[in-house]
């Protein structure tokens with residue numbers, strides 16, 4: 001494996017992965033339409049193409065590529081709910097187009113991003129983001145059956161770290177709290193946020209497994225859940241962020257409204273399949289959140305956060 005193509009390369013996970021692949025000596029080609037991602041996050045050494053994954057013009061870019069990481073997606077849940085048709089167009093039809101490009105070019109393996117949203121219960125599965133990710137699994141099965149495409153489904157839980165999209169409204173929970181603390185604002189927590197717990201994985205740990213996928217054929221045609229293997233409550237996240245940011249601020253504690261769409265979701269990834277292949281998440285919450293806070297502080301100093 002020498003030449004690697006990443007879709008969604010200008011985004012959070014894609015740009016961090018590109019850094020790792022370039023550092024490891026791979027030749028990297030990147031695709032992104034910059035709908036959410038930022039051009040400056042793509043490393044210089046990458047051959048970058050600003051193009052939509054739904055376009056047939058992506059096909060020639062896959063020629064000579066050994067492996068693909070398909071990460072491009074519309075993945076802000078409120079955005080997905082606002083526009084179901086575009087969500088399915090990008091996340092399902094776009095995925096089919098990437099698989100099609102890969103099989104036409106004879107790519108050896110395609111790693112693609114699934115989401116824990118597909119296993120977070122019936123209510124979550126009614127959301128268009130989850131629906132689009134379920135569709136991806138079916139498209140994957142179709143491409144394996146019809147064309148023998150080698151795929152690896154990577155079911156990410158809550159990924160966090162530098163370059164997570166803080167411009168999004170609302171930003172992901174860790175970034176939202178960190179931004180508020182850095183701006184001197186008190187985050188709002190709900191009384192029951194000690195029971196509102198999710199499995200958070202630091203982006204470098206995720207990328208350790210991505211790199212392993214390139215070298216290890218035992219992963220082929222399988223699905224892996226990628227998380228830390230621990231559930232951390234929103235209250236614990238706040239406490240840890242307060243510690244690493246050195247903020248004196250206490251949260252405002254509120255009662256959760258009765259009409260809230262809160263699903264009391266406690267997520268916990270069963271990471272045994274990836275662990276059995278020698279992978280393990282290494283970053284503890286405090287170290288990961290320190291890196292996130294350092295990144296946001298730096299963005300604030302550059303004037304990108306006001």
Ligand SMILES: NC(=O)c1ccc[n+]([C@@H]2O[C@H](COP(=O)([O-])OP(=O)(O)OC[C@H]3O[C@@H](n4cnc5c(N)ncnc54)[C@H](O)[C@@H]3O)[C@@H](O)[C@H]2O)c1
Nearest residue numbers: 008010011012013033035036037052053072073075113159
């Ligand atoms: N971050 C998480 O916690 C998480 C959890 C589960 C699954 N995922 C999945 O991982 C993948 C990467 O997520 P991320 O957090 O890096 O998101 P991100 O939004 O930071 O990156 C996605 C990138 O895809 C690009 N993109 C969107 N539509 C496109 C299109 N039509 N054509 C070309 N490029 C397009 C965006 O511009 C962006 O740069 C996504 O598939 C997402 O659904 C992420």
